[in-house]
Amino acid sequence: MAKIRVYLVLLTSLVLVxxxxxxxxxxxxLPSHFPRPIYDFQKNPLDSQTVELGRKLFYDPILxxxxxxxxxTCHSPFNAFAHTDHEVSHGIxxxxxxxxxxxxxxLAWQNKFMWDGAINRLDAQALAPINHPSEMGSNTKxxxxxxxxxxxxxxxxFRTFGDSIISTNHFLKALTQFQLTLIxxxxxxxxxxxxxxxxxxxxxxxxxxFQRxxxTCHIEPLFNNTEFRQNGLGxxxxxxDLGRAKVTGVSADALKFKVPSLRNLSYTYPYMHDGRFKSLxxxxxxxxxxxxLTATERVDLVAFLHTLNDSAFVFNKNHQFSQ
Amino acid sequence: xxRFIALIWxxxxxxxxxxxxxxxxxxxxKFQGEELQLGKEYHWNGHPIKFTNVKFYIGSMALKMGDSVxxxxxxxxxVDYSNVQPLMIQLPMLYEFDRIELVIGTDSLxxxxxxxxxxxxPINGMYWTWQSGFINLKLEGNSSxxxxxKNEFVYHIGGYEKPFExxxxxxxxxxxxxxxDVEVKLDDLIFNMMQSGRFHLMSPGQDAHDFSxxxxxxxxxxxxxx
Numbered sequence: 001m002a003k004i005r006v007y008l009v010l011l012t013s014l015v016l017v018x019x020x021x022x023x024x025x026x027x028x029x030l031p032s033h034f035p036r037p038i039y040d041f042q043k044n045p046l047d048s049q050t051v052e053l054g055r056k057l058f059y060d061p062i063l064x065x066x067x068x069x070x071x072x073t074c075h076s077p078f079n080a081f082a083h084t085d086h087e088v089s090h091g092i093x094x095x096x097x098x099x100x101x102x103x104x105x106x107l108a109w110q111n112k113f114m115w116d117g118a119i120n121r122l123d124a125q126a127l128a129p130i131n132h133p134s135e136m137g138s139n140t141k142x143x144x145x146x147x148x149x150x151x152x153x154x155x156x157x158f159r160t161f162g163d164s165i166i167s168t169n170h171f172l173k174a175l176t177q178f179q180l181t182l183i184x185x186x187x188x189x190x191x192x193x194x195x196x197x198x199x200x201x202x203x204x205x206x207x208x209x210f211q212r213x214x215x216t217c218h219i220e221p222l223f224n225n226t227e228f229r230q231n232g233l234g235x236x237x238x239x240x241d242l243g244r245a246k247v248t249g250v251s252a253d254a255l256k257f258k259v260p261s262l263r264n265l266s267y268t269y270p271y272m273h274d275g276r277f278k279s280l281x282x283x284x285x286x287x288x289x290x291x292x293l294t295a296t297e298r299v300d301l302v303a304f305l306h307t308l309n310d311s312a313f314v315f316n317k318n319h320q321f322s323q
Numbered sequence: 324x325x326r327f328i329a330l331i332w333x334x335x336x337x338x339x340x341x342x343x344x345x346x347x348x349x350x351x352x353k354f355q356g357e358e359l360q361l362g363k364e365y366h367w368n369g370h371p372i373k374f375t376n377v378k379f380y381i382g383s384m385a386l387k388m389g390d391s392v393x394x395x396x397x398x399x400x401x402v403d404y405s406n407v408q409p410l411m412i413q414l415p416m417l418y419e420f421d422r423i424e425l426v427i428g429t430d431s432l433x434x435x436x437x438x439x440x441x442x443x444x445p446i447n448g449m450y451w452t453w454q455s456g457f458i459n460l461k462l463e464g465n466s467s468x469x470x471x472x473k474n475e476f477v478y479h480i481g482g483y484e485k486p487f488e489x490x491x492x493x494x495x496x497x498x499x500x501x502x503x504d505v506e507v508k509l510d511d512l513i514f515n516m517m518q519s520g521r522f523h524l525m526s527p528g529q530d531a532h533d534f535s536x537x538x539x540x541x542x543x544x545x546x547x548x549x
Contacts, residue, residue, distance in 0.1 A: 120435050120455040127445055127452035140445045168446050169439040247454055249528045
C-alpha cells in the first residue's frame, strides 16, 4: 500500500512537472515569477509575423476616420504606453475625452479593460476607441473596407494569415498579439525578487510601508488586481463619471474604478482615471488620512515605487514604431 | 417577400441500410397577420408605422430527445431581415430527436470568449464596442406615435450578465412534417413599446431584460408552409 502511494505521488509529480514544462516551453517569454496569465494563448498563439503586423497597426493612424490618430497617440511607448501631459486623453480633431488613457503592459494578466471594465476581453478592446466619436471616430465596417483597399495591408495580412481578405477577427488578433508582448517585468523590484539585486535601506522601508498600506489592492508582482475599488475620490462634477456602475447598473459600484498597476509610475503621470493628480506626492497626500502614513513613510514609499519603473520596457525597440 | 430558411438535415443510420431525412425550419417575422416587409407602411391604432431594420441572433441550436441533448450546434446565426439570401443551417444527424432548442440571443460564453468570425463579426453591426457584448436584437423603424427625432424607434437589446441577461431558451417539439415555421409576431411587442412611451433603448439593464422576455414570447411554431 505504501509503495502504491509512493508511485502515485511520483506519477502526479511527473505529470505536474511535464505540464509546467509544456507551459514554459510554449511561452518562454512569460516571466517566471508572474502568475499564470488569464489570456488564453491557445486561442491566439503568438508568432513573430502576427506580432509585427500588430505593431504596424498600433502605430498607424489609418485606424482613425481622419487618418491622424493611431493607438500610439494616446498610448505612447516612452510613457509605458500611457498618455501624459493631459489630464484626460484627446482624439480626432482634438476632441477631449473623459478619462486618462492607462498604460498598456502585462495585459495577459487582466480580464477587464478600461477604467470601468467595460471591455471584457483584450481581443475586443481596440473596437472601443476605433468606434468612439471622440477617439478615432471611425467604425468597424469602414475600417475594414479601408484596410482591404490598402495593397500594403492586403499583402501583410495575406502573408500572416493566408487570407486575401482582411477580416475583423484577424485584425483584432494581430493587434492583440502585439499588445501581449508588452510585458513589464524587469524593474529593480523584479531583480530583487529574483535575487539579482538588493533594495537600499530606504527602498526597503518603503516596501514595508507598501506591504502594510497598499498591498491589499496592489498585489505583487503585478501590483494590481482584477477588481474595482472606490478609493475615496470625490466625483468630478464636470465628467460625472460613475465608473463601474455605468457598466453594471449597480448603485453599489458607483465611483469604483479598476485598480491600476503601480508599475512604471514615473512614466505614466498624471494619475487616477481622470488624471486629477499630477504627481505621486499628490496621490499619497490623498491617501495620507486613510492609510495613516507619516511624511517620512510617504518619502520612503515613493522610493520603493520608483523601483517598479522598468526602463528596459519603456525603451525596448521591439515595442516602438518600425518602418 | 423575404424569407429565411433554416434547413436541418438529419441523417438516420440503421444497422442495415442508410436513409436520409430532412427538416426545414423557416423563420418568419410577422406583423398584423402577414410576413413583415421592411419599409412598408403599416397602420397601428390609426398611426402609420414602418420597420427599417430587424436583426436577431439565434445563439445556438440543440436537438433533443426528451431532456437529453443529442446534438448541439453552438455556432451563432444572425437572422437579418434585410438579407435576401436565405439562411441555411445544416446539421448532420445520426440520432433521432423529438425536440429542438433554440437560444434566442447570445449567451455569456459567446460574449466573453466567442470568436469574431462569421455571423459574430462586429462588421455586422451587432456588437457594442463601448461596452463589450453582442446586440441580440435590433428593431428599428418609425411611427408618428414616437415623440422622437424623425419619429424613430430604436431598440438595441443586449446584455449577458445576470440579472439583466437578454438571451432566452425557446424549445419546441418537432412535428410530423418536413417543414416547420418559427414565427416571430411583433404585434404584442409593438403594443407594449407604444404603451411604454420609450422609443430608444440601447444599453443593457432591466428594461432591456424585460424587452427580451417580450421578444421571446413573440416566438411560436407552426407547420411549415411553402
